[in-house]
Amino acid sequence: MLSGYQAWPEEFAELYRQEGxxxxxxxxxxxxxxxxxxxxxxxxxxxxxxxxYAELNARVDRLAAGLYATGIRQYDRVIIQLPNMAAFVEAVFALFRLGALPVFALPLHRKSEIEYFARFSEAVAYLIPDRDGGFDYRKLAEEVQAEVPSLRHIIVAGEAGPFTSLEDVYMDPDPDKLQDGPDSSDVAFLQLSGGSTGLSKMIPRTHDDYIYSLRRSVEVCGLSPESVYLAVLPAAHNYPLSSPGILGTLYAGGTVVLSRESSPDEAFPLIRKHQVTITALVPPLALIWLNAAAARGTKLPSLQVLQVGGAKFSAEAAGRVKPVLGCTLQQVFGMAEGLVNYTRLDDPEHIIIHTQGKPMSPYDEVRIVDDEDMEVEQGQSGHLLTRGPYTIRGYYQAEEHNARSFTTDGFYRTGDIASLTPEGYLIVEGRAKDQINRGGDKVAAEEVENHLLAHPGVHDAALVSMPDEYLGERSCAFIVPSGEIPAAAEIKSFLRNRGLASYKVPDRIEFVQSFPKTGVGKVSKKALREMLTVKQSI
Structure with missing residues (x-):
């Protein structure tokens, strides 16, 4: 068993097994x-x-054999930072076969994040592309490996440079040398949380719980062997990975089409060429698709379902999906920690447009509570708590944080403010945690503030959200300067040079002499957001 992993209590595990x-x-x-x-x-x-399917299975066997020969064993952690390409799927399944644990990094993560993931997980290997999106990942790997002693293997899909080429790892399997595979109750991988405090926490997902999540997603979303799923969002995200995503489509026996680009110019031809039936977007991208399709008069007759999730989709935009694209909108609201909610494909239009769906499993338990953890009346907003057969009972190696994020009876505090309709559908109002949801990418204010405070020209810093028509939220950094006011462009360049992912760099910077305070002397981020509203209205 992986140390630092909080399993379900045995009475719940037994229930979930008995109930199938x-x-x-x-x-x-x-x-x-x-x-x-x-x-x-x-x-x-x-x-x-x-x-x-036969070819994919054979390539996975060969890669698993090669990774084993390299020295990778059960419970070893391996960071995967690959774009949407066949190697991503093959590597993930090869590690699953060995019982080694993928640690899913996003293509936009840079040195600050990758070094932290490698240190915290004690990763032994790092899988990267050579270049993607104009960025050379081999240089990043050199920098990280120099700082993290456990990182013994750098494996590159493409031109390997000083490292190991992924294609050279594949080898014919020798059944006598391969260990027994993992147990279904073992942790399968570590996913990254959106994180509201500092860098991302790691989410341990087991074979049992995640495959159940796939099965329910496939059933609710109506996937079959005839389904063709287009993956345009980064594959390492929980949403395009499993809701139903890449893994759910493979569970259903369907076809996965991988695209490195998400623009209409790239995606629309793929939909037509491969007769794509379902795809998933975040709200800003859905708006781009809708505007492009309306302007061009684009018809995508094969597309049956457009999923939109990762952030709240405005009702006005949701109402345009069927008239413009001619397909059914399915709203998706979920989290890498577990709970997934879907609007159903046969729901009335007002449910699809105005709610974020209902839990996909009859074994999902949901509570809406006030600040004292007392359940509120139906229809009132409160903190969303949940537990169930695919919602984790604790983050990896995070005992202190787990005490705050989970109730004593095992409910996960999602950090979302939501209400429930009489039919059991969720309406998500916002976040209670200090986190910014920038078009589906989660930005922890504390992490960015810590980087800002490292700048010699910054005395104090506070990051807040500001509304945005396309992304839902953007970020604004309020800075109390130390001496002469530095240029905003110089601050942003400083953050990028510290290896911060581009989506975490503040969209806007405001300099102030001091911060407004709450009654107990804390920085009032509510007042800072109100200051932004006043500035925009002037």
Missing amino acids: CWEGITFGEMLRQRAKLYGNRTAMISGEEHLT
């Missing part, structure tokens, strides 16, 4: 079963590369 939630299979076994059922059907399309 947890099937007792691993991801490695799942892929083998699908290869037998759908061997010659296309599992994955990445550029010009097409892989059947």
Whole structure:
């Protein structure tokens, strides 16, 4: 068993097994079963590369054998920072087979985040592309490896430079040398939380709980072997990975189309070429698609479902999906820690447009409570708490934080403010935590503030959200300067040079002489946000 992992209490685990939630299979076994059922059907399309289920399973076997020969073993942590490409799926399943744990990093993460992930997880390996989006990941890997002694292997998809080429790792498997695979109750991977305090926490997901999440997503979203899912959001995000996403589509026996680009210019031709039936977007991207389709008169007759999630989708924009794109909108509200909510495909239009869905499992438990953890009346807003067969019971190696994030009876404090309709649908009002949701990318204010405070020209800093028509929220940094006021552009350059992901760099910077305070002497971020509102209205 992985140390630092908080398992479900045995009485709950037994209940979930008895009720058939947890099937007792691993991801490695799942892929083998699908290869037998759908061997010659296309599992994955990445550029010009097409892989059947049988071919994908065989490549996973060969990569698992090569990774084992490299020295990677069960419970070893491996950071994966690959874009939407076939190698991402093959590497993930190869590690699943070994019982090694992928640690999912996003393409936009830079040295600050990757070094932290590597240190905290004690990762032994790091899988990267050579270049992507104009960025050379090999240089990043050199910098991180120099700082993290445990990081023994750098494996590169593409031109490897001084490191190991991923293609050279594949080898014919020797059954006598491979260890027994993991148990279904073992942790399968570590995902990253949005994080409201400092750098991301790590979320341990087991084979049992995550495969159940896939199964329920497939059932609710109506996927079948005829489904074709287009992945345009970064594959490492929980949403395009499992809701139903890449893994859910493979569970259903459908076809996954991987795209590195998300713009209409790239995505619309892929939808037409491969007869895509379902895809998933965040609200800013959905608006871009809607505007492009309306301006061009684009028709996408194969597209049956457009999922929108990651942040709240405005009702006005939601109402445009069916008239403009001719498909059903499915709102998705979920979290990497577990709970996933969907509007149903046959829901009335007012439910689809005005709510963020209802829990996908009958075993999901949801509470809306006040500041004292007392349940509020139905329809009133409060803090959203949840527990269930695929919602974690604790973050990895985070005992102190877990005491704050989970109730004594195992409910996860999501940090969301929401209300419930009489039909059990959630209406999400916002966040209680000090976190900014920038178009689906979560920015922890404390992390950015700590970086700002390292600048010699910054005496104090506070990061707050500001409304944005397309992204939902953008960030504004209020800075009390230390001496002469530095240039805003210089502050942003300083943050990038510290290895901060670009989406975390403040969109706006305001200099002030002091911060407004609350009655107990804390910085009043509410007052700072109100200052922004006043400035915009002048």
